Amino acid sequence: MSLLRTILNTSVIVHPPGFYIIGFQSFPYISVYMIFLTFVYVVTLVFNGLLIYIITSNHCLHTPKFLAIANLAVIDMLLNTSTIPSMIKTFLIKDNFIPFNLCLLQMYVYYVCLATESYALAILAYDRLIAICLPLRQNLFNSMPIMSCIIGLIWVYTLSLLAYSTSIMTRLSYCNSVRVFSYFCDYAPVFRLACNDYTLQWTMASKPSMVNLLGPFTFILLSYTSILVTVFRMKSVSSRLKALATCIEHLILVAVFFIPIFIIFLMGLYVRSIDPDQRVLSLSLASCIPPCINPIVYSLKTKEIKTRALALVQRMKTSP
Numbered sequence: 088m089s090l091l092r093t094i095l096n097t098s099v100i101v102h103p104p105g106f107y108i109i110g111f112q113s114f115p116y117i118s119v120y121m122i123f124l125t126f127v128y129v130v131t132l133v134f135n136g137l138l139i140y141i142i143t144s145n146h147c148l149h150t151p152k153f154l155a156i157a158n159l160a161v162i163d164m165l166l167n168t169s170t171i172p173s174m175i176k177t178f179l180i181k182d183n184f185i186p187f188n189l190c191l192l193q194m195y196v197y198y199v200c201l202a203t204e205s206y207a208l209a210i211l212a213y214d215r216l217i218a219i220c221l222p223l224r225q226n227l228f229n230s231m232p233i234m235s236c237i238i239g240l241i242w243v244y245t246l247s248l249l250a251y252s253t254s255i256m257t258r259l260s261y262c263n264s265v266r267v268f269s270y271f272c273d274y275a276p277v278f279r280l281a282c283n284d285y286t287l288q289w290t291m292a293s294k295p296s297m298v299n300l301l302g303p304f305t306f307i308l309l310s311y312t313s314i315l316v317t318v319f320r321m322k323s324v325s326s327r328l329k330a331l332a333t334c335i336e337h338l339i340l341v342a343v344f345f346i347p348i349f350i351i352f353l354m355g356l357y358v359r360s361i362d363p364d365q366r367v368l369s370l371s372l373a374s375c376i377p378p379c380i381n382p383i384v385y386s387l388k389t390k391e392i393k394t395r396a397l398a399l400v401q402r403m404k405t406s407p
Contacts, residue, residue: 106265127376156211194271209306209310314330
């Protein structure tokens with residue numbers, strides 16, 4: 088390819104027409120895995136869509152908590168939409184070419200959703216913190232305008248940060264290879280293909296990513312520390328159990344999202360001989376499964392949502 092040439096003048100920026108996604112080179116059951124991800128994607132869209140519909144159509148659910156849940160559902164739908172359809176196209180239909188601009192768009196949407204999901208879980212922890220530790224001041228610290236403002240600021244922050252992180256990828260020249268070993272147009276595998284200096288891109292891939300993961304996770308830990316202190320000060324055992332029961336669904340979501348990410352990160356640091364296909368498989372599962380599980384957990388564990396979901400199903404059965 089004529090565009091893939093050695094850059095003699097560092098002021099010249101060479102962009103290829105696109106990239107080839109080449110993950111799962113030796114994975115024997117890739118077709119079965121793609122069919123499984125298709126099922127995951129359908130469940131993600133159906134359950135998150137149902138969750139959003141139930142919250143928006145019931146005025147009594149227009150509270151800060153359910154606004155935060157609806158925000159998480161929107162993020163989940165976008166997150167899996169950014170990767171699973173392209174994975175099916177790449178590995179099931181065997182069309183692994185992605186144009187350069189579409190690659191940057193996929194990269195941008197994926198990392199915006201991943202960062203926003205992390206903050207969305209922290210927002211839900213904030214809701215539980217105020218509800219349990221400061222129940223008499225909920226209207227002061229956790230009203231609908233305040234929750235809307237918090238969610239809006241998080242979206243503005245992540246959209247702006249990732250806009251800059253993605254735009255600086257256009258400063259790189261790709262003259263050696265256009266083969267991206269991942270399951271989508273991933274940030275680090277793409278900038279490592281550049282033949283000029285990518286120090287800035289490496290910095291944006293590492294430091295803000297750690298802030299966007301460790302910051303919300305630390306806030307969640309501190310929130311639940313305060314919640315536990317408040318709960319164990321309650322005199323009634325039934326009050327303690329009732330307070331803790333309202334946190335179960337959120338704790339499940341936090342575990343499902345953060346534990347796989349931290350395990351993969353630690354494996355990357357300490358397990359040097361990990362199989363590339365196993366790494367790609369683990370990363371894809373860690374990002375695709377939580378958006379599928381989240382709405383199911385909230386539908387089963389949240390009484391208000393479960394009651395209205397069952398009522399909706401009953402109306403569908405009895406309608407002519």
